[in-house]
Every structure is written in C-alpha cells, then in structure tokens.
Amino acid sequence: MDFANPLLELVKELWCFASKPLGYIYHLKDNVDSLRKTIEDLEDMSYDVKVRVVHEEKEARAVRTKQVANWLGKVQEFVDRVYQVLREVEERDKIKCLCRCLPPNCWSSYKLGKRVNQMLNEAREFQPKEGEFNIVTSPLPPPQVLGMPMDKTVGLDSSFKEVWKWLVDEKKVGMIGLYGIGGVGKTTLMKRINMELSRTNRGLDVVIWVVVSRQVNKDRIQDNIRKRLDIKDELWKGWSWDERVHHLCEDLNMKKFVLLIDDLWGRLDLLQIGVPRPSPENGSKVVFTTRSKQVCDQMVANKIFKVQCLTPEEALELFENNVGKSTIDSHPDIPVLAKGIARECDGLPLALITIGRAMAGIANPHEWKHALTTLRNKPHNLPGMVEEVYNILEFSYNSLKDSTQQCFLYCCLFPRITP
Numbered sequence: 001m002d003f004a005n006p007l008l009e010l011v012k013e014l015w016c017f018a019s020k021p022l023g024y025i026y027h028l029k030d031n032v033d034s035l036r037k038t039i040e041d042l043e044d045m046s047y048d049v050k051v052r053v054v055h056e057e058k059e060a061r062a063v064r065t066k067q068v069a070n071w072l073g074k075v076q077e078f079v080d081r082v083y084q085v086l087r088e089v090e091e092r093d094k095i096k097c098l099c100r101c102l103p104p105n106c107w108s109s110y111k112l113g114k115r116v117n118q119m120l121n122e123a124r125e126f127q128p129k130e131g132e133f134n135i136v137t138s139p140l141p142p143p144q145v146l147g148m149p150m151d152k153t154v155g156l157d158s159s160f161k162e163v164w165k166w167l168v169d170e171k172k173v174g175m176i177g178l179y180g181i182g183g184v185g186k187t188t189l190m191k192r193i194n195m196e197l198s199r200t201n202r203g204l205d206v207v208i209w210v211v212v213s214r215q216v217n218k219d220r221i222q223d224n225i226r227k228r229l230d231i232k233d234e235l236w237k238g239w240s241w242d243e244r245v246h247h248l249c250e251d252l253n254m255k256k257f258v259l260l261i262d263d264l265w266g267r268l269d270l271l272q273i274g275v276p277r278p279s280p281e282n283g284s285k286v287v288f289t290t291r292s293k294q295v296c297d298q299m300v301a302n303k304i305f306k307v308q309c310l311t312p313e314e315a316l317e318l319f320e321n322n323v324g325k326s327t328i329d330s331h332p333d334i335p336v337l338a339k340g341i342a343r344e345c346d347g348l349p350l351a352l353i354t355i356g357r358a359m360a361g362i363a364n365p366h367e368w369k370h371a372l373t374t375l376r377n378k379p380h381n382l383p384g385m386v387e388e389v390y391n392i393l394e395f396s397y398n399s400l401k402d403s404t405q406q407c408f409l410y411c412c413l414f415p416r417i418t419p
Helices: 006-024 028-059 067-090 106-125 157-168 186-199 219-228 234-237 241-254 293-298 312-323 334-344 348-357 366-378 385-398 402-411
Strands: 063-066 137-139 175-181 206-211 259-263 283-289 303-306
Touching: 028 063, 028 067, 028 106, 028 137, 028 283, 063 067, 067 106, 157 175, 157 283, 157 303, 175 186, 175 334, 186 206, 186 259, 186 283, 186 293, 206 219, 206 303, 219 241, 283 293, 293 303, 312 334, 312 348, 334 348
Parallel strands: 175 283, 175 303, 206 259, 259 283
Antiparallel strands: 063 137
C-alpha cells in the first residue's frame, strides 16, 4: 500500500497534465461548431452596429466614436482569422471520436483544437457590456468653412486678386473694407473669397460669415458666430450678455479666424459683441462690405477697396451668359440689340443679370427692340427690375442725406442722350 499511494498520485498528475491537450482533440468537433455559431452571432452584432453608425453619420452629421471604430476593426480582423481556421478544419478529414480511435496525426489535431479553443475564449471578449453601445457616434464639429453656391463670376478676377493678396500675404492688414453701390457685386466678391478659403488650407481654424443689414441685430450676429464656434445651445441660453461676450472673445482669441461681414451700414463695435480686433499677433482677419466709404473709415480699415462696375466688354459677357448662347445666336439682329441693352445697364451686374434672365429664351428681335426701348424710357416695366434692382437702389437712395438726394433729383432733369 505504501507504493500504491505515490503511484496513484503520479497517475493523477499525469492525467491532469494530459487531459487538457486530449480535450483539445476530443472536443474539437464540438468546439468548431460552437465557434461557427459564435462567429455568426458576432457578425450579426457587428452588422447592426455598423448600420446604426452609417445612418447616424449620414443623417445627423456625426462621426463614429473611437470605441466603436476600434471594436468594429478588431471584430473584422478576428472574423478573418476565424474563417482562416475554419477553412483549415474543412480541409481535414472528418475527425474521429477519441473513444473509438485517435486520428493518425494527433499533434496536428492538438494544435488545431488549441487554436479553436483560444478563439472561443477570445470571441467572448468581444461581447459588449450592457449599455456599452448605446451611443455609437458623436457630433462632428462645424466645418472650417461653410461653402456657398455661386455662379461663375465675370470681371472680378483683378478685384479678387488685390483683396486676396491683402488677406493672405500682408500680415499687418487685419481689417479690409469693400465698398460700392448696391448691386455692384460686393457680396459676390465676398463669396468668391469664402469659396477660395474653402479650397485652400491657410492654417485657419474657422471662417465665419454674418449678414448685418441696416437694422443691426447684435443678438443674431452673436448667435451666428457662436454656432460656427460650436458653442452649445444649452450653454448659450444660460449666459448673460456679458458672459456671451466673454466666451466669444475667449474662444476667438484662441483661434485664427476670418470674419466675413456682409452689408454693413454703419460702424459696428466688434469688441462689444465679443470679437477681438485682428492683429499681426493673432493672424486673424475681418473683411466687410458696405455701400459707403465712410463706414470703411469708421471701422478703421487697414485697406479699403472700391468695387467698380464692369467694363463694357465684361458687362456684355455677363449679360450674354444669363441670356444663353442659344438665344443670342437665334437671330442675327439679337447680338447687336444685346450690346445696346448691356450698355444701358452701365456695367451694373445686378441689372445685367436681372434683365439677362428676363430675355432668356426670347428669339424674336422685335421683342428685343421693345425691351431696349423700355429700358431707355421706362426701365421699371421690365420683368424683375422693381423687385431685384429698383428696391435695392431705392433703399440706397433713401439712406442718402437730403442734400445728396437733391443732387440726384437735379441730375434727373438732364437725362443722358443715347446716340
């Protein structure tokens, strides 16, 4: 009996040592079946998460969280490895049960069974914890520049190059004023600047576009700026005016920004609404449009640019672009009449565009002659002129001083004689 106990212990130890490797061989078929089922469940779960992520990314302008992105990537890599092992299993002969006879290559079966067992354990680690994927995406920050659709421009290249040089090359120029009469193309020039900023990486953190108009609404201006800075609604609504100014100024001081202000009618105190004045140190810029050079002076602009009307050649090109080539070429008399109408518009882009669109599709030269006569004598009768042109010019006229209005009325007594 003294020899039996040590022998029994030895047998137990040998069995413990051998049982695990033998289990890999014995349970190989069952483990392979379990692995197939586990991987199918994992792929279904991965697919469901992917569908949610793609939907939220598309509909809610969001990006998948790093946790979800990492999980999806690891799952895909794991699935690929599992299918490689399953292909190896399929290539083997049908494994026989250990109780009947061992397969001829036990070592190969052992290695394969061990890998399958490890993969089963690894698959369990991919099971998400409860509530782990309740949130799969996070909102994207606003884009650096908001793109604005615009038609092809005519006659703005030289103006754009001049202003662009001040904007990107001259560090000491922080404030740029663009002025000119209503309808001359100031906003179009600003849109061209905005479009170019969206195409090139100038180290900017954000480009902000705000429209002021004559009735200044500082709350609306602030609201436009804070949305571009991604300041959340719940925070904004809880702040007082002074707190809003403080947070806007603090955020903008940490960024290199370009502020594009359209349709400014008087001096706007930028600091009062929370916009720090641009300087060579912060590298930020402010560009604004206005109808008055005086406003440029009041804003202490470093550079001032007058947006001019188009040359006769540019005016004709813009007019014909809006009429359409097929209409221009529809009758030999129309090109001559088109030149006369373009000349009557005196290079004002808004008038050229408005009348050009009104004449699109009209191939009868008699109607063109009538339009030219109407433009010379009663231009307000042309389609779109009152809504698109006259209202803007009337608004500008009413904003003039009484003495300047009298000068305009006096000039009307001496209409231009057209040759």
